[in-house]
Amino acid sequence: MDRAVEGMDRSFGAWTMPDEYREMQRLVRRFVQGDVRAVEDTLPHDATSCPADKLAPLQEKAKAMGLWCVRTPEAYGGAGLNLLGQAVWAEEAKQVRMGLYNAAMGAFGIDPPNVIWEGNRRQIEAYGLPGVEKGTKCFVAISEPSGGADPGRSIQLRAEKVGGKYVLNGSKMWITGAAKADWGIVYARTGGRGRSGISSFIVDRDTPGLSIREIPVIRAYSPFELHFDNVEVPAENLLGAEGQGFQLAEKWLVDNRIQYSAGTLGVAQA
Numbered sequence: 001m002d003r004a005v006e007g008m009d010r011s012f013g014a015w016t017m018p019d020e021y022r023e024m025q026r027l028v029r030r031f032v033q034g035d036v037r038a039v040e041d042t043l044p045h046d047a048t049s050c051p052a053d054k055l056a057p058l059q060e061k062a063k064a065m066g067l068w069c070v071r072t073p074e075a076y077g078g079a080g081l082n083l084l085g086q087a088v089w090a091e092e093a094k095q096v097r098m099g100l101y102n103a104a105m106g107a108f109g110i111d112p113p114n115v116i117w118e119g120n121r122r123q124i125e126a127y128g129l130p131g132v133e134k135g136t137k138c139f140v141a142i143s144e145p146s147g148g149a150d151p152g153r154s155i156q157l158r159a160e161k162v163g164g165k166y167v168l169n170g171s172k173m174w175i176t177g178a179a180k181a182d183w184g185i186v187y188a189r190t191g192g193r194g195r196s197g198i199s200s201f202i203v204d205r206d207t208p209g210l211s212i213r214e215i216p217v218i219r220a221y222s223p224f225e226l227h228f229d230n231v232e233v234p235a236e237n238l239l240g241a242e243g244q245g246f247q248l249a250e251k252w253l254v255d256n257r258i259q260y261s262a263g264t265l266g267v268a269q270a
């Protein structure tokens, strides 16, 4: 965005980016093109993450800039950028080799899925806050072999309530980051057909019965297939109310896609 209008008369009537966003854009660009790239250049060409000892100083610097977990509300330790701020950030942060799937190699931390903040206090404290603190990845599992574009119809993974837990059976496809995540959000069917039959669950990656298989793709960073064989999830890990899952999935997708789209523009520019 910035490069296109630099040096131009900015009074031509079209929307122009407010100065505070322009300033942040310059700050992020300097950090990413200077500090982050210098470290990435020391890594193998198709590395998908940065070793912890090299990442830590970059993360400290991002924190000092007030740009830690930019998509997480300030109340939970993030920078709390709005959607425009996130788009400006993403366009710059993704202009490194692994940027499309690992913005700035994780130098700004990795935001937990925004819907965790819709959870209750226990869920936020047990899952959301440690995620912000550690800057580690979580997975979000919506898509299935039956399709991903229309989750209201295609979600078939079943969650049956048995006493104080839900028992999950079925599969998820194309799930990003599942193998390295501590936990993820899984959308499953607790009710009948359609959107109102879907609920969402916080699932620990090492829960017995959950198996994870890499799906090789042409780039270095593969997504995963998840298979649920009688996976027992405590009822307290139901996120939101039963039947509210589709709304939560929508909230995650809409928010996520804005910065994701801006990020692809950044990748194209790079």
Ligand SMILES: Cc1cc2nc3c(=O)[nH]c(=O)nc-3n(C[C@H](O)[C@H](O)[C@H](O)COP(=O)(O)OP(=O)(O)OC[C@H]3O[C@@H](n4cnc5c(N)ncnc54)[C@H](O)[C@@H]3O)c2cc1C
Pocket: 139, 140, 141, 142, 143, 146, 147, 148, 149, 150, 173, 174, 175, 176, 177, 223
């Ligand atoms: C690298 C990668 C990473 C991914 N990571 C994740 C992840 O982390 N979590 C996750 O949940 N998913 C993930 N996905 C899956 C992704 O969200 C889906 O690929 C996407 O939603 C499209 O679903 P699909 O591939 O099953 O296509 P389909 O749903 O089969 O759609 C195929 C085509 O049909 C159209 N279509 C489908 N249904 C309808 C309808 N009812 N009416 C009209 N048109 C329709 C679609 O628009 C599309 O053009 C990932 C995919 C990839 C490739």
